[in-house]
Amino acid sequence: MNNRDRYIAEATEYGRCSEMADSKKVNAAYHRLAAVLTRMRAGSDRGESILIDLVNHSNGWVRLWAATDLLPLRAELASSTLEELAAGSPGELRFDAKMVLREWRAGRLKGL
Numbered sequence: 678m679n680n681r682d683r684y685i686a687e688a689t690e691y692g693r694c695s696e697m698a699d700s701k702k703v704n705a706a707y708h709r710l711a712a713v714l715t716r717m718r719a720g721s722d723r724g725e726s727i728l729i730d731l732v733n734h735s736n737g738w739v740r741l742w743a744a745t746d747l748l749p750l751r752a753e754l755a756s757s758t759l760e761e762l763a764a765g766s767p768g769e770l771r772f773d774a775k776m777v778l779r780e781w782r783a784g785r786l787k788g789l
Contacts, residue, residue: 681727683713685739688731692738695769714746725750732758737770745777748786756781 678686687710694702717724724746731743732754744758759781762774780786 680713680717680724681731684710684717684727684731684742685734685736687713688739688742689736691742692736692770695738695773710742723750729754737762737765741770741774741777744774748777748781752781 687706691703691706691710694706714724717727728743728747729751731739732747734740734743740758741762744755744762747755747758756778759774759778763771763778765771765774777786
């Protein structure tokens, strides 16, 4: 499986487990997603082309993670995507999008 497909799979799994409130599986999915991002960041464009493509994915969790990971590279595009998600239906996805935006704007997401 290539990095793009693995990223989609792990972001989707993260969302599924988050909605089920299974913190152990959420953490495991997060760590796998972070490992994929590390491989993507090692590429010549730092994964930018994949992330730009994924902010339009049909799965909201994929969009959330792609936008989050795209913030340091394309802040305007990423913020716009996160704002759309933060204005969506109430739930975990909306909450997470709001929190990412809040933390980014407060300068507390330095590790991205």
